[in-house]
Amino acid sequence: MSRALPVPTDHALAVRSMFGRIAGRYDLLNRVLSARRDVAWRRHALGLWQGQPAEVLDLACGTFDLAREALEQKKARRVHGCDFCQPMLVAGAKKRQGVPVSAAVGDALHLPYADSSFDGAMVAYGWRNFGDPAASARELLRVLRPGGQVLILEFFQPVTWWPKTFSATFGRFVFPTVGGALAGDAAAYRYLNDSIKRFLSVTEAEATLAAAGFTGIRRATYFGGVSHALAAAKPC
Numbered sequence: 369m370s371r372a373l374p375v376p377t378d379h380a381l382a383v384r385s386m387f388g389r390i391a392g393r394y395d396l397l398n399r400v401l402s403a404r405r406d407v408a409w410r411r412h413a414l415g416l417w418q419g420q421p422a423e424v425l426d427l428a429c430g431t432f433d434l435a436r437e438a439l440e441q442k443k444a445r446r447v448h449g450c451d452f453c454q455p456m457l458v459a460g461a462k463k464r465q466g467v468p469v470s471a472a473v474g475d476a477l478h479l480p481y482a483d484s485s486f487d488g489a490m491v492a493y494g495w496r497n498f499g500d501p502a503a504s505a506r507e508l509l510r511v512l513r514p515g516g517q518v519l520i521l522e523f524f525q526p527v528t529w530w531p532k533t534f535s536a537t538f539g540r541f542v543f544p545t546v547g548g549a550l551a552g553d554a555a556a557y558r559y560l561n562d563s564i565k566r567f568l569s570v571t572e573a574e575a576t577l578a579a580a581g582f583t584g585i586r587r588a589t590y591f592g593g594v595s596h597a598l599a600a601a602k603p604c
């Protein structure tokens with residue numbers, strides 16, 4: 369396959385380097401900052417998929433938590449993890465041992481896969497970082513087979529009272545304090561809250577998926593709207 373490697377943007381370089389710095393502490397921080405709710409959200413979100421997609425892409429797979437969960441729930445037979453940050457893939461390498469999960473370095477905006485490669489494609493807490501949500505939605509559609517399903521878990525821009533309050537208090541003060549103390553990188557956890565505030569709202573995200581060509585969009589809401597899952601399908 370000859371898809372020329374793109375020159376990374378400043379945004380992509382900054383995001384990749386940031387995840388590279390925190391990779392070794394990434395899982396710990398997820399569990400602490402969400403009081404382990406992130407595990408339950410990934411588990412529940414996979415329930416939005418119908419049937420058992422065979423070949424599944426886990427884009428922005430990080431340390432493979434969603435890949436493992438999909439296999440445990442029999443929501444995939446084989447998972448192809450893809451992330452542009454090698455240290456995240458290395459940090460999660462043990463979770464791939466003995467299970468059908470592969471790992472590849474690749475960019476969400478130029479996926480290193482042929483058209484119609486997968487029956488399912490999932491992204492947990494990665495879409496916000498991609499720089500161009502519409503272009504990455506079109507890439508996800510491209511690599512899915514007709515009838516294939518997409519699943520996106522994300523922190524969308526807070527627009528209602530509780531998620532806004534959570535972001536203005538816990539997100540603003542606790543994320544960087546705990547990120548500084550446990551990962552030695554307050555700036556990375558400041559970026560977490562800032563990137564959420566700058567991202568699409570959940571309704572804008574649904575419109576973006578529809579504009580890319582996805583149909584049958586379904587939504588699940590977690591922790592009063594702090595996090596959401598969206599599922600949809602590529603038309604047959």
Ligand SMILES: C[S@@+](CC[C@H](N)C(=O)[O-])C[C@H]1O[C@@H](n2cnc3c(N)ncnc32)[C@H](O)[C@@H]1O
Pocket residue numbers: 380383384387427428429430431432433434450451452453456474475476477491492493494497498
């Ligand atoms: C918040 S982590 C999520 C990791 C994992 N999916 C999870 O649920 O824990 C975001 C991941 O997106 C990856 N990422 C960000 N931008 C990307 C891009 N343009 N292409 C591929 N991966 C990207 C980062 O390297 C990082 O591993």
